[in-house]
Amino acid sequence: MKANKKALKELLRERRALIDPESHGFEKPQGRGRRAQGLSQAQVDGLTNRAQNTYNRLETGALTSPTVDYLADVAKLFGLNEQEWSSLCQYAGIGNPPGPLYQSSGLEVPGVWQEALDGFSHMAYVTDASWNLLAHNAPFADLFDGGRIPRNTMRWMLLDPDARNTLLEWKTVWAPLVLPQLRAAVAIRTDDETLQRIVKDVLADPDLAPIWNAGGAHIHPDGDERPILHAVHGPGHVTMCAAQPLGSPGARLIVLLYHPGTKKAHARVPMLRARDTF
Numbered sequence: 344m345k346a347n348k349k350a351l352k353e354l355l356r357e358r359r360a361l362i363d364p365e366s367h368g369f370e371k372p373q374g375r376g377r378r379a380q381g382l383s384q385a386q387v388d389g390l391t392n393r394a395q396n397t398y399n400r401l402e403t404g405a406l407t408s409p410t411v412d413y414l415a416d417v418a419k420l421f422g423l424n425e426q427e428w429s430s431l432c433q434y435a436g437i438g439n440p441p442g443p444l445y446q447s448s449g450l451e452v453p454g455v456w457q458e459a460l461d462g463f464s465h466m467a468y469v470t471d472a473s474w475n476l477l478a479h480n481a482p483f484a485d486l487f488d489g490g491r492i493p494r495n496t497m498r499w500m501l502l503d504p505d506a507r508n509t510l511l512e513w514k515t516v517w518a519p520l521v522l523p524q525l526r527a528a529v530a531i532r533t534d535d536e537t538l539q540r541i542v543k544d545v546l547a548d549p550d551l552a553p554i555w556n557a558g559g560a561h562i563h564p565d566g567d568e569r570p571i572l573h574a575v576h577g578p579g580h581v582t583m584c585a586a587q588p589l590g591s592p593g594a595r596l597i598v599l600l601y602h603p604g605t606k607k608a609h610a611r612v613p614m615l616r617a618r619d620t621f
Contacts, residue, residue: 361401367386409435
């Protein structure tokens with residue numbers, strides 16, 4: 344991916360100017376000379392433990408192959424959020440960041456998401472990066488017998504006995520496609536205790552351990568259609584529409600389109616593409 348030096352410089356200069364040097368123990372400049380706001384480039388080098396002029400080369404685009412670790416140090420020093428972190432990596436020519444900037448990212452979403460979910464007629468819910476349920480709508484609650492909504496959807500799908508009845512063809516259709524999602528998340532969020540506990544229980548389960556050990560590469564549910572037993576409407580299929588709240592990497596919005604019957608409803612629905620607008 345080609346770097347965007349102009350955008351990189353503008354982002355870094357703007358955010359560097361917002362950092363008060365005194366908040367990092369530097370003395371306030373004295374004298375009449377005009378001085379740019381924020382940290383100096385040399386101060387950034389000191390605070391990130393890099394050689395002199397390293398930051399200058401980054402900001403001017405002369406540092407052609409900055410490491411992810413260095414970009415993360417600068418991003419944290421400047422207080423970038425996850426969307427800005429993504430932009431920084433793209434402007435620097437790295438592409439999408441390999442993981443979130445902060446380990447705590449993806450564990451919360453704006454409260455307005457609940458109002459958004461209530462506006463869906465289909466089943467819909469939002470989970471955090473650990474698959475803890477953050478919000479859901481009433482149609483989603485109807486999926487479960489007695490409205491017993493799981494606290495963690497990954498744990499429920501894999502380890503709850505009720506799920507193995509609700510998720511039809513669980514062992515051949517659901518588990519082999521869900522486990523790779525868990526594996527991918529653990530690879531990114533290595534210190535996530537919730538995910539690690541789920542993996543531990545998966546490895547202790549006689550049905551899941553062989554599937555886990557066999558591997559598998561399917562990690563994205565967007566557009567998948569799978570059989571399900573709805574607590575109210577009976578057997579059918581759900582088509583999954585998956586998206587991610589932009590400011591919460593790892594969190595996910597899932598919309599489930601339910602269709603009764605044993606036949607798939609969306610097996611041949613074409614992809615949506617914009618028309619030419621020349």
